[in-house]
Amino acid sequence: MDHSHFMLTLDTTGPDIEVYMPTYATPDVDNEIIVQGSELLAPQQDFYFVDALGERHDLIFEYKGDHFVGLVRFNQFALGVATFYAQVRDEVFNPSALAAQAINIQGGATLTICADFKQRAVDTSYQVRQINTAVACRQIEVNIA
Amino acid sequence: MAAPFIIIDGFTRSKISNQPGLNESVVQFLADQDLIDWQARADGAGVGQGGLVGQATGVRDTWDKWDAQALSWAALDAQSKTWATLVVVLLDNDVGEFVVDAGELTWGDKVYRINVYGKNHAGEWTAYGS
Numbered sequence: 001m002d003h004s005h006f007m008l009t010l011d012t013t014g015p016d017i018e019v020y021m022p023t024y025a026t027p028d029v030d031n032e033i034i035v036q037g038s039e040l041l042a043p044q045q046d047f048y049f050v051d052a053l054g055e056r057h058d059l060i061f062e063y064k065g066d067h068f069v070g071l072v073r074f075n076q077f078a079l080g081v082a083t084f085y086a087q088v089r090d091e092v093f094n095p096s097a098l099a100a101q102a103i104n105i106q107g108g109a110t111l112t113i114c115a116d117f118k119q120r121a122v123d124t125s126y127q128v129r130q131i132n133t134a135v136a137c138r139q140i141e142v143n144i145a
Numbered sequence: 146m147a148a149p150f151i152i153i154d155g156f157t158r159s160k161i162s163n164q165p166g167l168n169e170s171v172v173q174f175l176a177d178q179d180l181i182d183w184q185a186r187a188d189g190a191g192v193g194q195g196g197l198v199g200q201a202t203g204v205r206d207t208w209d210k211w212d213a214q215a216l217s218w219a220a221l222d223a224q225s226k227t228w229a230t231l232v233v234v235l236l237d238n239d240v241g242e243f244v245v246d247a248g249e250l251t252w253g254d255k256v257y258r259i260n261v262y263g264k265n266h267a268g269e270w271t272a273y274g275s
Contacts, residue, residue, distance in 0.1 A: 005260040006258075008256070
């Protein structure tokens with residue numbers, strides 16, 4: 001058995017990250033946001049939104065090893081397009097690039113969404129009062145009051 | 146005499162980067178006999194091969210090396226020690242230590258195999274992969 005050596009990894013490049021979040025939301029529902037890294041991440045995080053009026057909202061997400069998960073409610077945000085910014089570091093503290101993704105926060109419609117994180121977009125209008133959907137089903141039932 | 150048997154006793158990190166505080170791994174090892182020289186190499190397949198990441202200091206296994214170190218007679222202390230004890234740089238079962246710095250790993254991002262080789266009184270080096 002070989003005892004006279006060990007393996008040492010040199011890693012000087014930051015992780016790639018992807019942000020999973022809806023592109024539309026309303027102020028009165030929780031929205032799940034996932035920041036997924038390409039490798040094991042450090043618990044250190046830098047997540048924030050800049051809303052339509054330019055106000056910054058800092059967030060702290062739950063650390064899950066190679067990703068972070070957060071629930072965000074936009075009731076303190078200005079209506080309009082907000083931008084989410086995310087930067088993380090890998091386990092040896094190499095920083096990722098700063099990721100940015102937009103979300104359109106709309107008022108007036110009540111939207112109930114049950115979806116997995118692969119859901120990228122939900123089309124709605126002010127005529128829609130309720131949407132019932134299921135994780136495993138893409139079919140949407142719409143009841144117009 | 147068999148070539149020295151080396152055991153890596155521990156290391157502080159198995160993954161390093163260029164970031165402050167995370168850019169080095171401190172390695173400790175043991176040998177089963179007195180060593181008159183030792184070296185640690187990144188990759189390579191034998192003593193002298195690969196990138197040098199650690200080595201014994203004050204190696205004095207020849208008189209030329211004694212002369213180069215310009216030691217005083219007091220430091221030599223030849224009257225109370227034999228040549229066999231004077232040349233030892235790491236005693237049997239003493240802990241040897243070296244530090245691998247990210248700057249010493251010159252082939253970019255990858256997994257490096259850090260090998261430690263020891264040399265005994267008979268001039269035998271630890272074999273690669275032993």
